[in-house]
Amino acid sequence: MKVLMLLMFCCFPMPILAAQKDASIDPAVNPNNTSISSVKTIENLHWGEVLFYAFKDEKYQALIHLEARAKQNNLQPHQQQAQIFAAALLLDLGLPSVAEKRIQQIPPLLLSNALHSQLALAMARVFFAHQDYSAAKSWLNQAKDSELNFSDRQIKGLLQAKLYFNKAQYYQAAELLTKIHDKGNLRHYAEYNNGLTLLYFNDKKSHIEGKQLLQKVADLEPDDQEQYALKDQAKLALGLEALKRGEAFEAREHLLGIRQQGLVSNDAILALGWSFSEAKFYEKALGYWDILFKQDDILDPRIQESWLAVPYAHQQLGDLQGAMDGYLDARSKQQQAQKLLQQKLQQQDWRELLVQSPKEGTSSFQQQLMANPNFYNWWQRWQDIHHWQQRLDRLAQSIPTLNMMLENNKVQYLEKLKKVEIFLQENSPQDFQQKYQDLNNLFQQQKVLEIADKILPEQQSKLWHKILETKSFIDNHPDDVNQDQKQKFKLLQGIFKWKIQRQQQENLWLSDNSLMHLKIQLDQFNQTTQQVNKTVINTQNNPYQIQQLEIEKLHNQLLQLSQKIQTLKSALEEQMEKEYLGIIDEKILALTQLGKQADLAIARLTFSSVNTNSKDFKKSEMKISEGENE
Amino acid sequence: MKFYPFSLVLIFCCVFSWGTALSAEPKSAPSDPRGNLTQQSDEIKEQLIQLNRDLFLLEEDLLQPASTRVAVYLSMDDGSLFDLESIKLKIDNKFVSSFLYTDKDLQSLKRGAIQPLFQGNFASGEHEVVVFVTGVGPHQRAYKKAVNLKFNKEQGEKALKIQLVDDVTSQQPQLSIKTWN
Numbered sequence: 001m002k003v004l005m006l007l008m009f010c011c012f013p014m015p016i017l018a019a020q021k022d023a024s025i026d027p028a029v030n031p032n033n034t035s036i037s038s039v040k041t042i043e044n045l046h047w048g049e050v051l052f053y054a055f056k057d058e059k060y061q062a063l064i065h066l067e068a069r070a071k072q073n074n075l076q077p078h079q080q081q082a083q084i085f086a087a088a089l090l091l092d093l094g095l096p097s098v099a100e101k102r103i104q105q106i107p108p109l110l111l112s113n114a115l116h117s118q119l120a121l122a123m124a125r126v127f128f129a130h131q132d133y134s135a136a137k138s139w140l141n142q143a144k145d146s147e148l149n150f151s152d153r154q155i156k157g158l159l160q161a162k163l164y165f166n167k168a169q170y171y172q173a174a175e176l177l178t179k180i181h182d183k184g185n186l187r188h189y190a191e192y193n194n195g196l197t198l199l200y201f202n203d204k205k206s207h208i209e210g211k212q213l214l215q216k217v218a219d220l221e222p223d224d225q226e227q228y229a230l231k232d233q234a235k236l237a238l239g240l241e242a243l244k245r246g247e248a249f250e251a252r253e254h255l256l257g258i259r260q261q262g263l264v265s266n267d268a269i270l271a272l273g274w275s276f277s278e279a280k281f282y283e284k285a286l287g288y289w290d291i292l293f294k295q296d297d298i299l300d301p302r303i304q305e306s307w308l309a310v311p312y313a314h315q316q317l318g319d320l321q322g323a324m325d326g327y328l329d330a331r332s333k334q335q336q337a338q339k340l341l342q343q344k345l346q347q348q349d350w351r352e353l354l355v356q357s358p359k360e361g362t363s364s365f366q367q368q369l370m371a372n373p374n375f376y377n378w379w380q381r382w383q384d385i386h387h388w389q390q391r392l393d394r395l396a397q398s399i400p401t402l403n404m405m406l407e408n409n410k411v412q413y414l415e416k417l418k419k420v421e422i423f424l425q426e427n428s429p430q431d432f433q434q435k436y437q438d439l440n441n442l443f444q445q446q447k448v449l450e451i452a453d454k455i456l457p458e459q460q461s462k463l464w465h466k467i468l469e470t471k472s473f474i475d476n477h478p479d480d481v482n483q484d485q486k487q488k489f490k491l492l493q494g495i496f497k498w499k500i501q502r503q504q505q506e507n508l509w510l511s512d513n514s515l516m517h518l519k520i521q522l523d524q525f526n527q528t529t530q531q532v533n534k535t536v537i538n539t540q541n542n543p544y545q546i547q548q549l550e551i552e553k554l555h556n557q558l559l560q561l562s563q564k565i566q567t568l569k570s571a572l573e574e575q576m577e578k579e580y581l582g583i584i585d586e587k588i589l590a591l592t593q594l595g596k597q598a599d600l601a602i603a604r605l606t607f608s609s610v611n612t613n614s615k616d617f618k619k620s621e622m623k624i625s626e627g628e629n630e
Numbered sequence: 631m632k633f634y635p636f637s638l639v640l641i642f643c644c645v646f647s648w649g650t651a652l653s654a655e656p657k658s659a660p661s662d663p664r665g666n667l668t669q670q671s672d673e674i675k676e677q678l679i680q681l682n683r684d685l686f687l688l689e690e691d692l693l694q695p696a697s698t699r700v701a702v703y704l705s706m707d708d709g710s711l712f713d714l715e716s717i718k719l720k721i722d723n724k725f726v727s728s729f730l731y732t733d734k735d736l737q738s739l740k741r742g743a744i745q746p747l748f749q750g751n752f753a754s755g756e757h758e759v760v761v762f763v764t765g766v767g768p769h770q771r772a773y774k775k776a777v778n779l780k781f782n783k784e785q786g787e788k789a790l791k792i793q794l795v796d797d798v799t800s801q802q803p804q805l806s807i808k809t810w811n
Contacts, residue, residue: 045703045789045810048744055738067683068690097669098676381671388675395678395685402685405692550688557681564674571667 046074047082054089063089080106080115087122094384096129117147121156128159133166154180173197188230192217195234199241214238232262239271248275266292266302273309286313298337300364307333308597324605330598334591341584350580353379375579382572389565392558399555406551410544420532429526436522443511464500467493698751699787702759705744706794709736712773712803713766714794719748720760726750752783761792761807768801779807
């Protein structure tokens with residue numbers, strides 16, 4: 001029972017270890033919190049992106065994003081927090097050993113109190129998975145409630161409860177479970193488990209509390225199939241408990257509420273029969289057991305039980321012939337069932353469980369296989385690795401796409417390369433160098449001219465020539481010009497010379513500067529051209545060689561992994577087959593026992609019938625002799 | 631013969647009640663006969679995670695090289711004034727992305743996460759992004775809002791961040807977009 005309960009716990013969806021040192025980023029600290037100031041957005045986009053998937057419960061996606069961004073060193077300043085978070089995600093994905101390795105890489109001394117508590121919680125989960133319960137407990141004690149957020153406290157509570165279960169401390173476990181907040185069906189599971197746990201205790205108070213909790217689950221207004229199933233389970237538990245106390249009427253009240261097409265409906269029918277049988281209402285008991293007796297699923301143990309129960313009821317009702325027929329029928333059905341088991345053994349029909357999609361149904365025999373903890377364990381591990389294989393298959397599908405993208409990029413690159421080559425041919429650096437040299441020479445020539453005509457604007461140049469003409473006229477005809485005019489001309493010539501000089505200097509300075517810039521740019525251009533040339537020469541044959549090699553490497557890794565998974569699956573199948581053989585053996589043995597019981601009952605009935613007949617014979621003989629005497 | 635969904639069968643196995651198992655003694659977990667099946671399984675999974683990570687990075691590099699990559703992210707605060715329903719993104723007059731929000735997405739955003747909304751390739755130069763959001767605003771009224779931003783794409787990755795913030799003073803949600811780097 002303890003194992004079954006622990007198994008149930010393992011089915012609990014573990015709320016994610018919240019990614020927060022900054023408790024403020026997570027309103028889950030108080031789920032009802034709607035105050036605006038409580039939520040701070042994260043400043044690191046990549047960290048925020050990881051959390052987006054994690055909070056959506058897409059743990060695998062979150063882990064891949066986290067690993068990728070960590071490899072790119074893009075998670076600062078959340079590096080340590082990310083490491084702990086990665087460990088929690090790995091734990092959620094069922095990889096405690098890998099999580100442990102990850103945690104060991106974190107320097108513990110540098111952690112804040114909050115991060116240390118998160119780390120301690122993760123370590124507790126690691127040790128619990130390794131079944132080192134004392135270490136798990138010790139780590140769990142280091143995870144301080146005050147430093148953990150709401151969902152982390154939930155995980156801590158669940159883990160603590162599991163540890164109590166493990167030590168058979170059901171009362172403490174039950175107490176802790178009541179503190180678990182509403183998380184979908186988790187609360188109903190907790191109540192169901194609580195109820196069962198409390199029924200274990202001998203004291204009346206716990207017993208009543210346990211029944212109340214089970215009744216609460218039984219009274220659920222179900223929203224989904226899972227809740228319907230849980231409700232039926234609770235009713236069955238209550239019914240059987242009442243039956244155990246000899247309260248047949250109360251038991252019936254619980255059992256009659258179970259759905260007819262549910263998972264435990266056959267259990268309920270069988271128990272209903274026993275409840276009437278307890279009260280010696282064999283006819284009614286027969287009515288229920290007959291329902292099972294007539295069902296075709298001859299490998300269902302509840303139906304097999306009815307094979308003996310029906311003739312038993314007949315016997316109790318004094319219908320000895322009916323009882324005899326029933327036992328004979330049971331014998332024949334038992335032989336059929338054994339044959340069927342042999343067939344199943346040959347057909348290896350357990351393999352159907354490997355390929356069935358979750359939406360398809362399972363036979364009751366398959367349900368029985370799954371109810372075997374060992375078989376279920378191997379099956380679960382097989383399914384787990386199969387799930388990972390599907391992930392690998394999806395990755396394999398991305399390889400052709402990557403190759404295509406690479407090819408596309410390559411084509412685009414080559415097109416651009418061609419354009420660059422043409423440009424380089426049309427614009428060789430030597431041409432530019434020559435042009436610069438010519439320009440420089442021209443400039444140097446202009447610099448040495450007294451008044452460089454070429455650098456004067458056209459209008460000013462015309463004016464200058466006019467001044468020169470006037471000067472030559474004054475020089476040639478000095479008497480035609482008076483002193484005042486000569487003075488004015490000199491002044492005009494001076495102003496103009498000064499203007500031209502200034503203009504010339506400005507122009508010279510500008511040209512000098514421009515040429516200097518041109519020289520720098522030309523040098524840069526030369527350098528770039530040389531680099532481009534080098535790159536063109538280096539990469540012309542295979543510009544995407546590194547990426548090509550990377551794809552090939554990853555593809556090879558993918559193939560190797562695929563092979564490893566196949567090998568592992570075969571090993572797990574081997575184990576399942578072994579368990580399957582054991583289960584079939586047990587079932588054959590149980591059927592043999594059933595056959596023996598039927599045989600014994602047949603023998604007893606025959607004996608009593610012979611006995612009755614001989615008594616009747618003796619009685620009739622006595623009567624005859626008495627008559628003769630008379 | 632009855633058929634049940636697989637998940638229910640699992641519940642049945644896990645929660646198998648004491649009706650049939652009351653007296654069942656705890657059985658030890660099956661031993662690992664080869665001693666290393668668990669280890670093998672862990673190694674495979676770890677390698678697969680690494681492989682997935684490397685392929686993810688390679689794919690990102692090939693699809694959106696850093697030199698041309700433009701990424702748009704969305705974040706929101708408490709969101710008590712606005713129930714985001716959908717978002718549409720237009721860059722240079724072309725719709726490039728749209729998203730319909732589920733409860734899970736919204737819960738995740740409200741807890742402080744950042745949604746990677748879009749990644750694409752754009753040449754260097756000036757571009758314009760327009761964001762349209764729809765949802766239910768204050769007083770349960772249908773709410774539509776748009777905001778735009780002109781940004782200059784230079785060498786290297788460009789990240790833009792859309793923010794939805796509750797403005798307590800005006801009791802209205804505020805939509806904004808800004809460049810991240």
